[in-house]
Amino acid sequence: MPNEQPIGIFDSGFGGLTVARAVIDLLPCEDVVYFGDTARYPYGPRSLDEVRDFAMQISSYLVNQHSVKLLVVACNTAAAAALDDLTETVNVPIIGVIYPGAQAAIDVSEKGKIGVIGTVGTINSGAYVRAFQELSSDQLELFPLACPGFVEFVERGESSGEKLHVLAERLLAPIVSAEVDTLLLGCTHYPYLARAIAKVVGSDVVLVSSADETAFAVAKLLKEMDLATEEEKNGKRVFISSGDVSWFAEVGQRLFGPELASVQAHEWNPSP
């Protein structure tokens, strides 16, 4: 029964858990398989070609080994690098986080002055600028900015402290000067740093993440394609990491909650 197959969600590490949380909260009966590619994070500084290869490899693993019925690319860098190719090659429906994130920012911005922060890969790809142009005919003022270093804080389990504050002040200075009214967290790791980011940009700036909007898109697509589970049950959750599974469980539980107590290992074969 395809309806009873799980939803697959992946990211380079912990970031996609922000999206998994929103999907699970909205669709508690659905089974979910989450894959964090922690052995190969961060994706942000890598070339888009390399990230595309990783995204293809993870997608075929989730489709072939876990029979997922729908894939959520819960990583902006991977979505920027590979969403088009994945849509063509993978035989299940796919949702990325870039369009839902841009839509969420458009919906809340009052002045149309929108900052977008993300990894070097995401920002340099221009994927957000294209998404905003496609989604809105209004004259938006966009301020895209790469924030190298933020992802590593989350992966180290640090979401506060002086070092993070100093980095945030340095990186976000152009956003503060631009006086944006909305700041899109264009990397799924960043919601875990929201308090540190808000402290620098100020409480007048609305912080937007793609998580909720992506979950709504998943629910809509499942309904449209008649793929939603028909069972009234508590969905099963499976968490898989390509890196250190005890670290993934330790930090993952802090970020996601007690459901992440157990993590399965998946090792990529070394390239020949």
Ligand code: DGL
């Ligand atoms: N969560 C990924 C994203 O949304 C982080 C990428 C990274 O590993 O650098 O872009």
